[in-house]
Amino acid sequence: MTNVEQIREALKRVKYPGFSRDIVSFGLVKGVQVEGDAVNVRIEIATKDAKVPQQVFQDVHAVLDGMEGVGSVKVDIEVKDAPEAAGTGKSSIPGVKRIIAIASGKGGVGKSTVASNIAVALAARGLKVGLCDCDLYGPSVAQMFGTTERPDANEHDEIIPIVAHGIKLMSMGFLLEDKSPVIVRGPMATRYTQQFLRQVAWGELDVLVLDLPPGTGDIQLTIVQTVAVDGAVIVTTPQEVALIDARKAVAMFAKVNVPILGLIENMAWFECDAGKRYYLFGEEGGVREAEDMNVPLLAQIPIDIPTGRGGEKGIPVALTDPQKNKVSAAFHAMVAGLNV
Ligand SMILES: Nc1ncnc2c1ncn2[C@@H]1O[C@H](COP(=O)(O)OP(=O)(O)OP(=O)(O)O)[C@@H](O)[C@H]1O
Numbered sequence: 509m510t511n512v513e514q515i516r517e518a519l520k521r522v523k524y525p526g527f528s529r530d531i532v533s534f535g536l537v538k539g540v541q542v543e544g545d546a547v548n549v550r551i552e553i554a555t556k557d558a559k560v561p562q563q564v565f566q567d568v569h570a571v572l573d574g575m576e577g578v579g580s581v582k583v584d585i586e587v588k589d590a591p592e593a594a595g596t597g598k599s600s601i602p603g604v605k606r607i608i609a610i611a612s613g614k615g616g617v618g619k620s621t622v623a624s625n626i627a628v629a630l631a632a633r634g635l636k637v638g639l640c641d642c643d644l645y646g647p648s649v650a651q652m653f654g655t656t657e658r659p660d661a662n663e664h665d666e667i668i669p670i671v672a673h674g675i676k677l678m679s680m681g682f683l684l685e686d687k688s689p690v691i692v693r694g695p696m697a698t699r700y701t702q703q704f705l706r707q708v709a710w711g712e713l714d715v716l717v718l719d720l721p722p723g724t725g726d727i728q729l730t731i732v733q734t735v736a737v738d739g740a741v742i743v744t745t746p747q748e749v750a751l752i753d754a755r756k757a758v759a760m761f762a763k764v765n766v767p768i769l770g771l772i773e774n775m776a777w778f779e780c781d782a783g784k785r786y787y788l789f790g791e792e793g794g795v796r797e798a799e800d801m802n803v804p805l806l807a808q809i810p811i812d813i814p815t816g817r818g819g820e821k822g823i824p825v826a827l828t829d830p831q832k833n834k835v836s837a838a839f840h841a842m843v844a845g846l847n848v
Pocket residue numbers: 612614615616617618619620621622643646648721722774775809810811812813815816817819820
């Protein structure tokens with residue numbers, strides 16, 4: 509005898525072909541039924557590559573056939589058409605090896621702060637890193653890196669990124685004449701974003717970090733598909749209002765087969781000088797959510813004055829000696845485990 513939980517657990521050993529993530533955390537397992545010793549697994553995959561479902565079919569059988577308490581195994585795989593570019597595991601920007609997106613669903617939870625610090629911590633590991641602020645309406649990367657430089661174009665009409673703290677930066681903020689909001693909306697905004705993403709001379713990069721605008725609508729989907737994102741990091745605060753939107757973000761990436769690298773719980777607590785922790789936005793909401801959604805919890809980042817100030821002053825906190833600041837230490841430790 510076996511149960512649904514045991515089967516789901518076993519299915520976590522099946523990796524999506526070509527990725528290090530498993531089919532359960534990808535959200536591809538849509539149903540598991542167990543009746544007596546008969547097991548029925550329903551899987552949905554969006555791909556244009558016929559080898560992918562074949563491989564998954566074989567691997568699921570390899571894991572479940574012969575498992576204790578399991579008699580017959582039936583594996584149904586429904587193949588849906590994949591959107592162009594997404595999920596290929598390859599960056600569509602020449603010279604750029606990996607693209608990771610920082611997303612949240614809800615605004616103001618700390619995406620740009622996380623994106624800036626991940627970029628800095630990756631560069632500290634000797635990688636060539638770019639950071640692209642994809643927020644048309646509220647760009648903040650220029651400020652977070654303390655630069656007011658304006659980029660030039662090269663002879664191919666591509667924009668040359670600004671370099672600050674060793675990171676190649678590109679932001680809509682660099683292109684705005686003043687602080688007036690961009691007034692493009694709807695399909696125009698989507699077109700504008702695509703053009704912006706394609707016309708940057710990134711050169712050789714190990715990792716390009718995308719700071720996505722808040723939300724899970726057309727703009728976010730366009731970005732993810734325009735540049736073939738390899739993985740997504742979801743930022744949330746422990747509050748229910750943020751968690752609901754984090755869930756939507758996870759669902760959006762699953763739909764286009766972008767693996768979720770994990771969840772970051774930001775503003776997890778505030779620790780006073782005496783060392784007591786105050787859970788201002790609720791305790792461990794992100795931890796529970798990561799468990800429920802079956803995605804790794806990458807880090808818990810407390811509310812930290814140097815972290816907020818660093819963002820305002822243009823000096824990301826991860827530039828601080830990790831021995832001297834816990835948030836800096838958390839970002840460096842997290843990036844070491846990211847495997848990029
Ligand atoms: N862990 C933290 N400790 C202190 N301040 C923080 C922390 N994380 C973020 N902040 C501050 O909170 C504000 C919002 O953060 P940030 O701009 O990174 O959020 P965002 O999700 O990118 O917002 P938007 O949705 O508008 O793009 C900023 O002023 C930032 O400095």
